[in-house]
Amino acid sequence: MSSTPSTATSTGPSPGIPLHEARLGVLGGSGLYAMEGLEDGREVVVDTPYGQPSDALRLGRIGELEVVFLARHGRHHSYTPSEVPYRANLWALRSLGVRWILSVSAVGSLQEQVRPLDMLVPDQFIDRTHQRPLSFFGNGVVAHVTAADPFCPTLSRLLADVGESLMPAGRQLHRGGTYLCMEGPAFSTRAESELYRSWGCGVIGMTNHTEARLAREAEIAYATLAMVTDYDCWHQDHAAVSVEMVIDNLRANADLAQQIIRVAAERIAAQRPASGSHRALRHALMTPKDQVPLETRRRVDLFTAPYWGALAEHD
Template sequence: MINSHFITMNKQHLLPIKESRLGVIGGSGFYSINKIDCHEEIEVNTPYGKPSDSIRLFKTGNLEIAFIARHGRTHKLNPTEIPYKANIWALRSIGVRWIIAPSAVGSLQEQIRPLDIVIPDQFIDRTHKRPATFFNEGAVAHVTMGDPFCMNLSGILCNVSEENIPGGRQLHRGGTYLAMEGPAFSTRAESNLYRSWGCSIIGMTNHTEARLAKEAEIAYSSLSMVTDYDCWHQTHQEVSVEMVLENLRANTEVANKIVFEIAKVIDKKRPQSKSHSSLKDGLITQKENIPSFTKEKLKIFTDSYWG
């Protein structure tokens, strides 16, 4: 069943944590949750245009999971074309306060092997065509990004992943995610530059989502699943679409299992996060000086501060 969901009708962003939803943004190869059945599908209209796809709702225990395919379920959007602001706004508008982001990444370090899992705790931004903030058009906010991923949620994700990772693979707790624009893969010179910076993995999407999720007061954590060694590894075959797709298929089942298991933990713990109040000291512009159309777009994030 597909329902249409409008900004003027929505109050679910005000749900208390104990009633909030878990969001899952599925990356390349991960286009649905296969452990449980979808019980509802909704279209969300946002001030930033249409999201990547409709949002499918799943339920485990007392927790609803809101799933959206980052690139669309037919993978029609390249990393630059993804409507990041619409996706994050839509998830927050239906009461999502935690996001797990399964994502395909390349490894920039020898010890991080293809099919390993990394839960990064930092990123470096090398994108240049992305929306970096919700706060413009007459409203300014500066959120702290010292810890761009939610440490509490990432800790839970690490524990769940460690318990569910298949034999022969390794979980890496922490690491720096290098965000590149894409859609082409790196040159060898770029890849070696990022290695020299100490980066752990390279991807094209998580940095943008993490920034916007912090402004939306959503705890965000990346489940980064390694598909290849990028192109720096001279003794390993050069990264190709075929290699990536093969490893994506191998990773999808693991990602589904981890998402299903962490949902059970979130249902039980409903973990609080500093991200849930990240705008508290970040709002700069006084509300009386903000244009009404801008306040309307931002109200799902700022109601508790601006009234």
């Protein structure tokens, strides 16, 4: 990601962009700060109503599919999990026509059978964060999206199929499981780790729940490739989690993660999978549009335009 950023408009393509023209977003977490192999790559700076995204967005192609990559912590890992500008990141991706997101994230394992260097595609969340905005709405407009299945089942199945086919001998991809999202940035205490294990959680991380909530409101299908780096701190026969352990295992997983994302992108290009997430606001908008303050309407127009009509430029 060394090219000079260019400037993009803040609105990008029409919010009603059809799936055959849509882009794939890739969110890179700890250890994954660039997307290899993007053809015709360029950087774009996007201004959003929610501030600046974590970094310039990297646009390019994988085969026939246009891809937008963003390092959620910044390319130099400058943002803690609490500081990541989640709303700006998701708004920026949606403004550039992204309708699918593959999130690549480091996690700790909370179960014996989910071993370091395995991968897991979760299907549920428990939220233990407390310092983050979790919605684009408010300030005069209310929307209640459904979150019973917070990950897109169709996209998650595609990602798991690809990952399973590419896992080396001795390592496993796990289908399904609950992702416990903690605030961070410190790792868990042993008591917390044992509590989350007793709840049946599979892995623990610090970012994905927040992204998934906002992606649903933005009508973007979202799935996670969780890269297991350690056994958190509950496992008495393994060393307690450390930054060095996490980074070493992330490096071991990085090449495989890049390969999985590339093949998944090729399948998304071929299938252009539709998702219930792409219609999440259809019955969720509760406030009559003529009762929404104009400034609030401007902020959410990217998402509400398909239902309320786009605001005119002079509004």
